[in-house]
Amino acid sequence: MKKLLALFVILLLAGCGASDSCFKSTGEIVTRQIDVSQTPFTKISVFPGIELIVSEGSDYSLSIQSGENIIDDVSVKIEGDMLTLKDDSGCNLVRSYNRTKVFVTAPNLEELYSNTNKDIISDGVLHFPILRLFSMDFFDGVGTGDFHIQVDNNQLVVESNHVSGFYLSGQTNQALYNFYDGIGRLEAENLIADDIQIFQRGSNDMILHAVTSLSGAIYSTGNVICKSQPATVNVNRHWSGRVIYDF
Incomplete structure (x- = not known):
């Protein structure tokens, strides 16, 4: 039984690709501002692990709320008129879920694409x-x-x-x-x-x-x-x- 358990752990870690990623905790919840004021967009695509909150305002702004140990893994990319949000934290054995939120304010949006298991919500x-x-x-x-x-x-x-x-x-x-x-x-x-x-x-x-x-x-x-x-x-x-x- 011990040999089987050890084999299971080895296979699990191999599947994760890196033990640091698998066992990295979320950490304290922090907020980070990302400057998007000079790169306007009208479309947003959201990928797994991220909840999106959208509001209307005169300027473009974006903030990420996540754990201090994984916030660097949240990817924000603007290509053309598309803003893409991804959580690249990978394997997760010990972290809690529902911890990453992205808040976006824009004067106009035309399309919202859900590729996420979290909600997309309007604030106002x-x-x-x-x-x-x-x-x-x-x-x-x-x-x-x-x-x-x-x-x-x-x-x-x-x-x-x-x-x-x-x-x-x-x-x-x-x-x-x-x-x-x-x-x-x-x-x-x-x-x-x-x-x-x-x-x-x-x-x-x-x-x-x-x-x-x-x-x-x-x-x-x-x-x-x-x-x-x-x-x-x-x-x-x-x-x-x-x-x-x-x-």
């Missing part, structure tokens, strides 16, 4: 004219964390084919909800949208609030639960999912 109301939220299983993988976003804008777009939940509130002129696959859930009864267009091929429900019009198509078992009675409804059913009015 976002007035970005067009905001697109992505949880799509392509290229660099897909996140399992949820979106908690409040807006007052012209258009909000959701693109999903996995498991993320979208918890939306505020108001928008137009909402586009596209669920191409998966069990992701839309909780947007508190997002008042004048016009809503849907593509529903997921197996979970969409809950929404349309004022003037609701249109689109249902291709799966997921229902579309409408918390209002829009003046115009044009939703084509191609499978068992249906529009349910609940108000």
Whole structure:
């Protein structure tokens, strides 16, 4: 038994690649400011281990909150108009989870990509004219964390084919909800949208609030639960999912 245990430990350390990384503790939580004021961006992609908090402001700013022993492993890269956030701390045997947060303030953002297992959250109301939220299983993988976003804008777009939940509130002129696959859930009864267009091929429900019009198509078992009675409804059913009015 002792030989088996020793072999297991050796294999575990070999899998980590470096014992220092595996056994490095988080340390005290500290905050570090990163100067992004001269490199504007409109898109953010977040990778595993990082929670993103977004706020609106006149200038670009970014701060990282993490353990003092691992904060150097948080990568901030801007290429073109894309800000990419990664936690490169690697193997983890002793560190606590949910410890790294990145706070971003920007005058305008257009796209947020979740490749993380943590949430993406808005701090306050976002007035970005067009905001697109992505949880799509392509290229660099897909996140399992949820979106908690409040807006007052012209258009909000959701693109999903996995498991993320979208918890939306505020108001928008137009909402586009596209669920191409998966069990992701839309909780947007508190997002008042004048016009809503849907593509529903997921197996979970969409809950929404349309004022003037609701249109689109249902291709799966997921229902579309409408918390209002829009003046115009044009939703084509191609499978068992249906529009349910609940108000």
